[in-house]
Amino acid sequence: MTLTVFSLPWEDVIFTSILPFLTLMEVCNLRLVCKSFNQLCLEYFTCCTVYDLSPFAASLRHHHLQWLLGYNRFIQYLNVSNCKDLLNDDNFIPILRQNQHLRQLWLSGCSKLTNASIECIATNCPYLTELHLNECRWLSKEIILLLSAHCHQLEVFSCRGCWDIEDECIISLSINCPNLKEIDLACCYAITNKSIFNLAARCHLLRHVSLVSCWRVTDTAIKNLGENCPNLAVLHVADCRNIGEKSLVPLHERGVQLDVPATLRFYINDRSFNHGSALL
Numbered sequence: 001m002t003l004t005v006f007s008l009p010w011e012d013v014i015f016t017s018i019l020p021f022l023t024l025m026e027v028c029n030l031r032l033v034c035k036s037f038n039q040l041c042l043e044y045f046t047c048c049t050v051y052d053l054s055p056f057a058a059s060l061r062h063h064h065l066q067w068l069l070g071y072n073r074f075i076q077y078l079n080v081s082n083c084k085d086l087l088n089d090d091n092f093i094p095i096l097r098q099n100q101h102l103r104q105l106w107l108s109g110c111s112k113l114t115n116a117s118i119e120c121i122a123t124n125c126p127y128l129t130e131l132h133l134n135e136c137r138w139l140s141k142e143i144i145l146l147l148s149a150h151c152h153q154l155e156v157f158s159c160r161g162c163w164d165i166e167d168e169c170i171i172s173l174s175i176n177c178p179n180l181k182e183i184d185l186a187c188c189y190a191i192t193n194k195s196i197f198n199l200a201a202r203c204h205l206l207r208h209v210s211l212v213s214c215w216r217v218t219d220t221a222i223k224n225l226g227e228n229c230p231n232l233a234v235l236h237v238a239d240c241r242n243i244g245e246k247s248l249v250p251l252h253e254r255g256v257q258l259d260v261p262a263t264l265r266f267y268i269n270d271r272s273f274n275h276g277s278a279l280l
Contacts, residue, residue: 079106108134158184170195186212196221222247
């Protein structure tokens with residue numbers, strides 16, 4: 001009897017100890033070798049838990065999406081960022097419905113999706129801990145309220161450049177998702193101190209906050225955030241015209257990583273040589 005690679009146990013050996021060491025494109029090419037490899041790879045794709053399609057966003061086509069994701073019910077990590085020419089509600093919602101154990105999801109730059117996909121996530125993915133929606137400008141305030149009402153395990157939320165995000169959305173997230181550790185609100189221009197006060201009051205595990213270009217946020221909110229979030233390690237506030245030394249110096253002194261302008265960074269670093277100066 002001739003032994004081949006197909007003689008090895010597929011699920012116990014090939015799927016766990018061989019194919020995971022290949023890149024996604026290498027597995028895709030492997031399925032073209034013969035019918036047996038095609039069957040092997042297709043079956044492998046039905047039980048993968050991790051998919052990062054973002055590096056291939058420009059080259060993927062609809063039929064690729066079907067045999068990569070269409071038969072899988074075990075996906076936990078899915079990155080389809082910038083697959084704007086590939087993803088739409090019609091082909092993505094069925095994938096969401098059959099993968100209710102999703103935990104980490106990247107949809108940044110997926111311009112052809114709509115709020116219908118987010119509604120499906122809210123109602124079908126209760127274990128979601130990480131969601132990235134950067135530059136999804138179709139995102140509405142109402143759908144974020146629905147999302148926060150259902151996905152209580154969220155720890156990382158990013159909606160950079162989503163212009164309809166308002167204080168009501170972030171307040172709802174802070175109430176329903178108290179385990180938030182990272183939040184990116186850069187270029188969400190409607191955000192004010194109300195959002196930051198609520199995050200500071202309820203999300204004490206926060207460690208990474210981005211408020212780049214949130215012009216309405218002031219020193220008062222940043223000071224409150226620093227006082228109530230002891231784990232805060234990274235704060236991005238570039239182009240926030242109402243945030244300055246008054247709130248940033250204490251954060252710098254305790255080791256928080258800031259993206260302040262060079263002039264402010266020099267001013268902060270020079271503080272040790274000017275103990276008598278009034279900085280606040």
